[in-house]
Amino acid sequence: MTNLGWDFSGKVAIVTGAGGGIGRAYALGLARAGAQVVVADIDQRACELVAQEILSQDLEAKAVEVDISNPDSVTRMVGITQEVFGGVDLLVNNAAIFGDMKLDFLITVDLDYLKGFLDVNLLGALLCVRATYKAMESRGGGAIVNQSSTAAYLYSGYYGLAKAAINSLTQQLANELGSMNIRVNAIAPGPTLTEASAKVVPPDYMQSLVHSLALPRQGLPEDLVGMCLFLLSDQASWITGHIFNVDGGQVMRP
């Protein structure tokens, strides 16, 4: 993977859920484009490995263990970012409960589990925005990318419910933060090959899903990086409040 032509030198980025899968690809993409990257994840070992992978390429990264559903933990993550890199410009809200999620229905899932799930998969992104926007404003603005999913538009129970809410959060926050020159957009990936998706989506179902795509192959994390970097870059300086599908043509919205 190259830097895809983007230049983020002088920019500090936090990528949550960057200990593997798509978040790792976003963190690597940003670092290769010159950003100083905080590789944040609840899995300390995983984020340390990704940070080491970036550092071994003579690029800049710092691993930070975080639980995005815990306000103190999120505040700590932002504090470390400011201490180590001097500020925050960019935030990628990618972390979510996905690979290990309990498969159940909205009408039967244990209520405490559902609340804990939404604390991470919906409110986690909001907590990270609340903890970073003032730091972004103090540097003249910033950009945020939230990780949605095509599941927001399809039946997928509480996973889709949280992703639809992430879309709405994106639009609401774009309005609240626009006057501070902070842009908020979202990416809705289609079925993308990661350890987590291999764990949670049965192979037969994945095969039929892939056959239904206009571009009939499973996406790779690298397929999503260009959109993420574009939305974080100044080339997207008049784009906010939008959800961009990167999905092989899975869901074509009017």
Ligand SMILES: NC(=O)c1ccc[n+]([C@@H]2O[C@H](COP(=O)([O-])OP(=O)(O)OC[C@H]3O[C@@H](n4cnc5c(N)ncnc54)[C@H](O)[C@@H]3O)[C@@H](O)[C@H]2O)c1
């Ligand atoms: N893989 C796909 O097909 C696909 C498709 C659409 C959207 N997505 C979304 O993309 C993102 C990444 O998915 P992935 O396939 O790479 O899965 P993944 O499980 O590898 O990534 C999620 C990361 O979030 C971390 N995480 C979980 N809870 C956390 C918490 N409380 N605090 C901090 N970190 C936490 C996990 O440790 C993990 O590293 C998720 O938001 C997922 O919903 C994935």
